[in-house]
Amino acid sequence: MRIIDFHAHLDERWLHKPIPDASHMVAAMDRLGVAQTCVYTMMGFYAETPRNNDLLLERSQRHPDRLIPFVTVDPKEGPAAVDELERCLERPEFRGIKFHPWLQAFAPSMLEETMVAILKVAARTDTPVLFHDGTPPYSTTFQIADLARWVPEAKVFLGHAGLADYVDPAARLLRDVPNLYGCYCGSRPGDLVHLIETAGADKITFGSDFDPGSWELLAERLDNTIEAGLSPEDLEAVLWRNAERTLRPSSR
Amino acid sequence: MIDAHAMLGDETYLRLDADELLRRMDAAGVDLAVARPMGAGMVVDHRAGNDLVLKAGPRIRGLATVNPWWGPKALDELARCRDLGAVGLFLDPARQGFFPTEPVATPVLARAAEYGWPVMMKTGAYVYADILALAEVARDFPGTTFVAGFGGFADQWFELPMAMRNAPNLMLDASMMWGAGIQQIVDRHGAGRVLFGSAEPRNRYAVVLKAIERRGLDESSRRAVLHDNAARVFKLEGGRP
Numbered sequence: 001m002r003i004i005d006f007h008a009h010l011d012e013r014w015l016h017k018p019i020p021d022a023s024h025m026v027a028a029m030d031r032l033g034v035a036q037t038c039v040y041t042m043m044g045f046y047a048e049t050p051r052n053n054d055l056l057l058e059r060s061q062r063h064p065d066r067l068i069p070f071v072t073v074d075p076k077e078g079p080a081a082v083d084e085l086e087r088c089l090e091r092p093e094f095r096g097i098k099f100h101p102w103l104q105a106f107a108p109s110m111l112e113e114t115m116v117a118i119l120k121v122a123a124r125t126d127t128p129v130l131f132h133d134g135t136p137p138y139s140t141t142f143q144i145a146d147l148a149r150w151v152p153e154a155k156v157f158l159g160h161a162g163l164a165d166y167v168d169p170a171a172r173l174l175r176d177v178p179n180l181y182g183c184y185c186g187s188r189p190g191d192l193v194h195l196i197e198t199a200g201a202d203k204i205t206f207g208s209d210f211d212p213g214s215w216e217l218l219a220e221r222l223d224n225t226i227e228a229g230l231s232p233e234d235l236e237a238v239l240w241r242n243a244e245r246t247l248r249p250s251s252r
Numbered sequence: 253m254i255d256a257h258a259m260l261g262d263e264t265y266l267r268l269d270a271d272e273l274l275r276r277m278d279a280a281g282v283d284l285a286v287a288r289p290m291g292a293g294m295v296v297d298h299r300a301g302n303d304l305v306l307k308a309g310p311r312i313r314g315l316a317t318v319n320p321w322w323g324p325k326a327l328d329e330l331a332r333c334r335d336l337g338a339v340g341l342f343l344d345p346a347r348q349g350f351f352p353t354e355p356v357a358t359p360v361l362a363r364a365a366e367y368g369w370p371v372m373m374k375t376g377a378y379v380y381a382d383i384l385a386l387a388e389v390a391r392d393f394p395g396t397t398f399v400a401g402f403g404g405f406a407d408q409w410f411e412l413p414m415a416m417r418n419a420p421n422l423m424l425d426a427s428m429m430w431g432a433g434i435q436q437i438v439d440r441h442g443a444g445r446v447l448f449g450s451a452e453p454r455n456r457y458a459v460v461l462k463a464i465e466r467r468g469l470d471e472s473s474r475r476a477v478l479h480d481n482a483a484r485v486f487k488l489e490g491g492r493p
Contacts, residue, residue, distance in 0.1 A: 188459070191265075227458050
């Protein structure tokens with residue numbers, strides 16, 4: 001079955017820890033049968049966001065048919081963040097937007113005006129916006145779901161669909177907020193069954209959170225999905241169909 | 253193999269009874285499971301929850317739970333559970349509503365120490381279930397083994413290595429931990445500090461066992477994680493890997 005990984009990281013390092021280059025990521029994908037992977041920065045969450053967007057694009061374009069870059073911006077910069085988003089989205093290779101409010105040090109409600117502007121750009125360009133969720137104080141599942149309500153035209157993703165302690169709230173919010181979607185990334189098979197029973201398989205997309213140095217994590221996250229015992233139709237929706245439908249349309 | 257952390261009962265969207273757990277154990281080749289109550293049986297209705305895990309048959313051994321806010325009645329329930337063969341104490345500070353360091357918890361921890369029981373606490377949610385709070389009480393009871401249930405999953409995983417360094421009687425329940433996190437603890441603190449657990453019905457045996465197998469542990473480390481550590485900590489017989 002075809003697989004699209006909606007949540008992974010491609011960078012040269014995370015903090016002090018070096019990360020192997022993109023060829024290792026593609027090798028892991030080949031090993032485990034993953035066709036395409038959506039990749040996000042790591043260091044761009046901390047500093048030099050425009051430069052890191054450019055670097056991510058460059059790294060991902062060494063494997064343009066396999067790696068799909070997501071742009072990030074620093075909303076604490078206000079209008080400059082919206083400008084940076086527009087700049088990046090002029091490149092058709094960027095097919096999603098990623099935020100990690102916990103690491104980027106903002107609560108969306110602190111920056112409502114900028115976040116609304118960003119979400120409106122996302123809606124206009126049909127680009128999904130994925131947020132880390134499941135972690136207080138800036139990335140609770142409730143915070144991200146609330147933000148989705150601000151711009152109903154935008155496609156907002158819970159990047160971990162509740163992760164550890166917010167899975168049940170995530171399931172109910174995914175059911176109740178039409179433009180809220182979930183990336184099943186890190187929680188466990190019993191959680192996935194609940195997410196799908198509550199919100200429907202069309203709301204859930206597979207993600208691994210792996211980077212080029214951790215092929216085992218990709219394997220584990222696939223195990224998490226397979227072992228949930230989903231119907232073939234639901235499994236197909238989670239593993240690729242929803243991702244393909246939701247990604248910003250490609251010009252390729 | 254000995255599963256150090258399964259859950260029986262009914263909690264929000266998770267449910268598992270002893271018959272189904274035994275079926276899953278057989279399918280995975282697991283000999284013994286250590287189970288604790290979940291849901292109302294863990295938070296408020298301790299007698300029912302404890303009976304569920306303590307009367308589940310010879311291949312399922314129970315961790316007793318009580319809400320420390322019950323005071324003397326909690327200690328009475330622990331005595332009843334000891335008579336029923338409990339092999340340790342399980343607490344969920346977030347669900348049961350206390351800091352591990354709070355005085356209300358001290359009598360319960362002291363009673364577990366008196367019984368020679370290990371103490372597993374669910375960790376990972378911030379505030380009450382802070383993994384570093386568990387490390388604090390582990391230092392207060394140096395003769396008692398404490399187990400970080402779920403290992404700080406998800407976003408306190410990075411606190412675990414140093415917490416274990418600073419509390420030599422603290423162990424990892426690997427039931428919700430990814431393989432690299434398990435490997436990190438083995439490398440830094442030795443395989444003797446890691447317990448294989450399933451977190452069934454939230455997780456699955458196949459997921460955890462494959463994650464452990466991918467680490468390529470040497471045979472003695474593998475055996476320690478899958479069997480020997482649990483046999484030692486919970487004072488169990490059998491359950492050969």
